[in-house]
Amino acid sequence: MEKIRNFSLKKAIVFYVTMSFIVTFFLSVFTVNIAAEIQNNIWWKYTDQEEYFKGLRNESYETLIARPSREEMSKMDWHISETCDFLQTYGILLWSIAGSIVAVGIFYKNKLKKPIEELKEASKLIAKDELEFHITYENQDEMGMLCQEFEKMRSQLEENNKVLWRMIEDEKALRAAIAHDIRSPLAVLKGYQEMLLEFLLTGEMEKEETEEILLEGMKQIERLNRFIETMRKMTRLEEREPIYQKVELESLGKNLEKEIKILEKETEKQCKIMIKGEIKTAFVDEEMVREVVQNLLSNAFRYAKTSVEVIISAELSRLVIAVEDDGTGFQEDTDKVTQAFYHSNPKDDLKHFGMGMYISRVFCERHGGGLYIEQNRGEGAKVKAVFKER
DSSP states (O other): OHHHHTOOHHHHHHHHHHHHHHHHHHHHHHHHHHHHHHHHHHHHTTSOHHHHHHHHHOTTSOOOOOOOOTTTSOHHHHHHHHHHHHHHHHHHHHHHHHHHHHHHHHHIIIIIIHHHHHHHHHHHHHHTTOOOOOOOOOOSSHHHHHHHHHHHHHHHHHHHHHHHHHHHHHHHHHHHHHHHHHHHHHHHHHHHHHHIIIIITTTOSOHHHHHHHHHHHHHHHHHHHHHHHHHHHHHHHTTOOOOOEEEEHHHHHHHHHHHHHHHHHHHTOEEEEEEESSOOEEEEOHHHHHHHHHHHHHHHHHHOSSEEEEEEEEETTEEEEEEEESSOOOOSOHHHHTSTTOOSSGGGGGTOOSOHHHHHHHHHHHTTOEEEEEOOTTSOOEEEEEEEOO
16 A cells, blocks of 8 residues: 555556456446346246247247337336346446546545645645644655655745844844944043033143043044944845865864964963864865854953864864863853854953854855854853855
């Protein structure tokens, strides 16, 4: 039955029609013979039996039971005889039609009804934007393949909806963060301007104090300029497509070591870089990979106590780069860490805009991978960047 269930539609219809012909053939033969037997029994009642047996004894000619006239037979016998005539004449045709109808019905019930109903119901749910369902038809025929493709489409729509929802949430958070990051330096500048208006014109402010306020104001203006530049870069993030090329892992490691040495000198912390696995090359966008790793390294050096570790490996058509530090780990929900303008410490507002992890996540996703964060409170943080190869 399993083999029949997985027949293609063409094989299935041929199988059901063939079985129908075989069954209807035997039923037709049986019906014609039974009708002839019943008709002969009726005619026998109106036959001169003595003449009939006399004919049987004479082997020189064939003896048949003669058909009585309508006037000779009773009304009931006549109707039965006519019915038998009809069955002998049209029995094969009737059984053929009935067999074909049954074959088509069984074919529809076994091969079409369930997948059509599932696809119809799935279409209604998709029209209502309800995507949390699954198409369970699993026969290995054309309808099964159609259902599988429909399930893939549903799954992709569900994933797209999740991405869209996350983008909407990110946009809300982004608007709130932008308002916050612009408001802070503007508030400081406003305060300085009010002080200058109040004290400078009256001569109550010393030259040194005035100079200090002006310098602090310039710092806030510079911060606003950096913020605008960051926003300009953000507008290009979603449009950037990876440019794949063959990258030697050893060469990638050496390029990263140059940047690591600068960070080691600035922070007086140590970093160890390792290349693991037998695969020594990967087809990725090196510029995109390096930008992600730079962001992760900058973040790791900022919060590490004494050391940072980088592990590079290529496996299962993926380039994986893990960055780990010995700091205090992430203190909040890891989903927040990759949001735009995220700050774990309010003091960080003055140093950076909290865009590194967000940019890294976007680049990893554009590269067909993802950014994965391990929550190890008090034991350091570990971030794994995965890039899918071409």
